[in-house]
Each structure stands twice: as C-alpha cells, then as structure tokens.
C-alpha cells in the first residue's frame with residue numbers, strides 16, 4: 001500500500017503534466033492499437049476513493065453521456081458493523097475484460113475488443129438489441145436512449161489514442177484511479193499489479209477483468225448482499 | 239461480526255429487453271406450438287382432428303405473423319436490422335435466430351397455403367369479383383398432393399425446432415444472469431409454449447370454431463399432459479437449485495427466494511398450473527374457456543417473469559431494480575399494440591381465409607347464406 005502510494009505521488013506530476021502536454025511514459029503515444037503493443041488497464045485503489053463522484057461527472061461531460069445514464073459511477077454503501085457505521089466507496093466501470101462475454105453474443109459483430117484490450121461498440125453496426133447488456137456480468141453496459149445503441153466506458157479510447165488519460169483518471173481527486181499500459185514493464189499499473197494482491201470483481205465469472213482493485217472488501221466483490229438503493233433515474237426514453 | 243450493508247448510491251440499469259421481447263417470445267411460442275397441433279390433420283390425414291388442425295392453423299398464422307413485429311420493435315435501432323444479414327456471427331444465438339425465423343415463417347406460409355389450397359379453389363368457384371379471382375389464383379391446382387403438404391410441413395417443422403432451440407439457448411447462455419443460465423429454460427419455454435398453444439386452441443374452439451365438446455375434452459386432456467410436463471420441469475429446477483449440485487442454480491435460487499414479490503410469483507405460477515389441470519380433469523367438457531385462458535396466461539406470465547423479473551435483479555448492486563411498466567411504446571402501448579395487431583390479423587384471416595373448409599357446420603351455413611345474399615345482390 002505504502003509502496004503504491006509513494007509510487008502514485010511520484011507519478012502524479014508526470015501523469016497530469018503528461019496528459020496536458022506530452023505523453024507520460026506510462027501512457028500511450030497516439031500510435032493506438034498495434035498488436036500487443038499496449039494493454040490498457042486500470043487499478044482502483046479503493047481506500048483512496050473519497051466518493052466525490054468527480055469521475056462520474058467528468059465521464060458524463062467528456063463522453064456526452066445522456067441524462068440518467070452512467071458509464072462509470074462510484075457505488076456508495078453504508079456499512080453498519082456492531083456499533084460502528086462507515087461508508088464504502090466502490091468505483092465501477094467497464095472492466096475491459098480479457099475474456100469479455102459481451103462480445104460473442106453480439107449478433108452483428110458491433111462490439112469488439114481492440115488489440116490494446118479496449119472493448120468498444122461500433123455504433124454504425126449496432127442494432128440496439130441489448131444482448132450485450134444482458135451478457136455483461138457487471139451491469140457495465142446500457143442502451144443509450146439518445147442513440148438507440150449499446151453504450152459503455154471506452155477507457156476514453158479517443159483520449160488514450162491521443163496520448164491523454166481517461167477523463168475519470170484525470171479528474172480523480174483522491175488519486176484512486178490509476179491507468180496505464182500493462183505491457184510496459186515500467187508503467188505504474190504494471191508495478192502495482194506485480195507488487196500487490198489485486199482483486200477483480202466477480203473473478204468466478206472467468207471474464208479476466210482488466211480493472212484491478214486494491215484493498216477491495218470481499219463483501220463487495222460480487223453482487224452486494226444488502227438493502228437496495230432508493231434512488232432511481234427516470235425511465236427509458238423519459 | 240454482525241454487519242449490515244445499505245446501498246446509498248448506485249446506478250439503476252433500465253430494463254433493456256422490453257415488454258416487446260416478452261410479446262415476441264410469447265407469440266412465437268404459441269405459433270410453433272399451434273403449428274404442431276395442425277399436423278395430425280393436415281399431414282397425417284386424421285379426419286377426427288380436422289377442426290383442431292384448422293383452428294390451430296389460424297393460431298399459428300396469427301401469432302407467427304405478429305411475432306416478428308414485436309421482435310423488431312424490441313431493437314432499439316429497428317431500422318438497422320439489415321445488419322443481421324450483412325454481418326452474420328456464427329457464435330451468437332441471436333444471429334442464428336435472424337436466419338431461423340424466416341425459415342419458420344416462410345415454411346409456415348407455404349404450408350398454410352398448400353394445406354388450404356383445395357379450400358381456396360372451392361372459395362374461388364363462381365363469381366368474378368376481384369376476391370374470387372384471387373381465391374382462384376391461390377387455389378390453382380386444387381387440393382395439394384399430400385407429399386407437397388408434408389414437404390412444406392417438414393420445412394416448417396425444422397424451422398419450428400430451430401426457433402424453439404434458439405429462443406431457449408439465446409437466454410440460457412447468459413451466464414451473467416443465474417436465473418436465465420439454466421438448461422431447464424429452453425425446455426420450460428417449449429413446454430409452456432405447447433401448453434399455451436393448447437390453451438389458445440381451447441379458446442378458438444369457443445370463439446372462432448363451433449364449440450365442439452369432443453374437441454374441448456381432447457384438448458383439455460392434452461393440456462393436463464402439457465401442464466404436467468411444465469410442473470415436472472419446474473420441480474426439476476427447484477430440486478437442482480436446492481440440492482446444491484449446481485452453483486449457478488443455487489445462486490439463482492438464493493437471489494430470488496427471499497424476495498416477497500418472487501415468492502408471490504412462484505405461488506402464482508404453481509396455482510396457474512395446478513388449477514387448470516384440476517379443472518381440466520374435473521370438468522373436461524365444459525372448463526375449456528377457463529383452462530384455456532389460464533394456460534395462455536401462464537405462458538405469457540412465465541416469459542414476463544423471466545425477462546422483466548430477471549432484469550430487475552442487479553448484477554452487482556444490492557436489492558432489486560424497481561420496474562414500472564411505462565405507458566408508452568416501450569411498455570403498455572407495446573403490449574396493447576401487439577395484441578391489437580394480432581386481433582386485426584385474426585379477424586382478417588377469419589373473414590378472408592378459407593380456413594374452415596367444410597368442417598364447421600354452423601360456419602358453413604353462415605357462409606352459404608352470405609354467398610346466397612351476395613349472389614342475390616349481384617343480380
């Protein structure tokens with residue numbers, strides 16, 4: 001943990017400056033998705049998340065996500081343990097799985113994985129059948145009711161291809177979201193993944209997520225056993 | 239330590255397979271089920287099943303023609319449906335489905351036409367109105383050779399089996415939803431489809447045919463069998479879920495078992511199976527209206543529960559997503575709309591297709607009367 005924190009602090013200026021000016025070493029150059037060159041991944045350091053939802057908002061702004069839809073959100077839980085009550089924050093997004101069940105079901109081949117591991121939807125081809133929405137074990141997908149197509153987190157591929165960080169990483173106040181190239185032995189995510197016991201969500205599904213969680217409480221690894229949220233966005237097409 | 243978790247903030251994922259999907263699975267199931275009921279008469283020539291064959295053919299057509307409309311409406315981009323045919327994906331059941339549906343429907347239309355060709359010819363006799371000429375055209379060649387009917391039936395049967403297979407597999411392969419991810423599901427879809435089709439035939443016997451008591455008794459008997467299969471499959475699912483031999487079944491069970499709304503649904507489903515069974519055994523000659531209605535209702539309800547209920551279970555979050563049936567096209571209007579289309583098609587076919595042949599005494603009288611009146615009017 002201390003290791004990763006120090007790493008994070010050391011990397012912070014490089015990343016932020018890199019995002020704005022020049023590509024940081026851990027971030028791609030615009031070269032994009034040559035075979036095996038990059039494997040983008042994210043590490044979420046759960047204990048650094050303060051639940052401010054800056055990532056949620058910046059994602060919406062960056063990707064023009066329609067009202068009441070979310071590509072990423074920080075699920076927030078109240079946990080009562082004996083006499084203590086605490087808050088638990090869990091940033092969620094598409095896991096850009098190495099074995100993504102959302103892809104084979106697509107009846108028109110509209111959803112696919114880029115060579116750099118990013119799972120995306122070809123909007124021109126998507127018929128909006130929502131089969132992929134059903135197949136994703138993480139509820140990471142939804143039908144965008146402005147476009148009538150499947151929508152999801154793209155790791156901000158358009159930014160990454162341009163040498164920038166995903167919007168959520170860029171704005172993360174607590175520094176909980178760390179993004180980079182697993183194929184780069186010097187990248188921060190590579191170090192973090194190598195040096196820590198990482199957890200992923202629902203490992204039993206065999207999806208091989210590429211969003212790794214640091215310090216994830218087991219009770220939140222799968223479907224959360226608890227009382228459901230009361231807040232609901234208004235209905236489809238409303 | 240005693241811990242309790244309350245979800246304060248999370249995204250609610252909207253139902254992405256809409257009530258349209260329920261309508262599609264319901265109608266296509268009733269259609270292939272009804273098609274099966276036409277075989278004894280039209281293919282195997284069993285005269286005692288003529289009324290059943292003719293009524294069921296109407297059902298197969300009305301449901302089969304409405305179903306794809308509902309399916310198309312369930313796509314959020316229906317205008318892009320051509321992509322199904324431009325980009326075939328052999329690993330996707332839905333992609334296969336887009337080829338199986340036309341096989342079934344083309345087969346069914348061909349089969350219906352051949353089965354009724356003799357009746358078209360009869361209808362086309364005398365008179366020179368446009369309609370009569372059309373009947374003559376459709377009835378060219380008179381009664382179709384049994385071989386031709388059988389060949390068309392075989393094509394339709396292949397289509398029907400493929401449709402039953404893909405509709406079941408498509409949902410079954412979704413590992414992300416334990417409730418769907420069970421080998422029982424395709425069988426349950428098929429069994430409830432048959433029970434529903436028998437129910438539909440019972441209703442048609444009352445409202446479209448001439449309320450034949452023998453047919454009612456026969457159909458009620460068949461319904462008892464079909465519902466017994468439905469019950470056995472449900473029991474099998476419960477057994478596998480409780481016995482712990484399959485983690486995914488146990489997960490499905492534990493997701494819903496504690497929820498009051500799911501408990502209610504389970505009781506409802508069991509009652510809606512046992513009640514018509516009991517009635518059909520107790521009063522086989524007079525309960526057709528009620529047993530038929532309940533059987534059709536159960537087939538629909540089962541699909542509603544699987545699709546809409548299944549999608550209300552969050553995959554990662556806590557509790558249940560609340561589903562409120564929207565009033566517009568994505569909800570109530572969609573359901574009413576498909577029903578309206580179905581009724582309109584049925585009325586059109588009852589009026590213009592020579593579906594009844596000579597089998598229905600009362601209808602023949604009516605039709606002869608109508609023919610006589612039109613003949614008089616022409617003079």
Ligand code: SF4
Pocket residue numbers: 093094095096097100101102103119135136137138139140141152207
């Ligand atoms: S998280 Fe869901 S949408 Fe993202 S790659 Fe995995 S299965 Fe697909």
Ligand code: SF4
Pocket residue numbers: 105106107108109110111121125126127128129130131132133149150
């Ligand atoms: S909604 Fe679009 S991307 Fe998803 S499975 Fe259907 S066609 Fe493919």
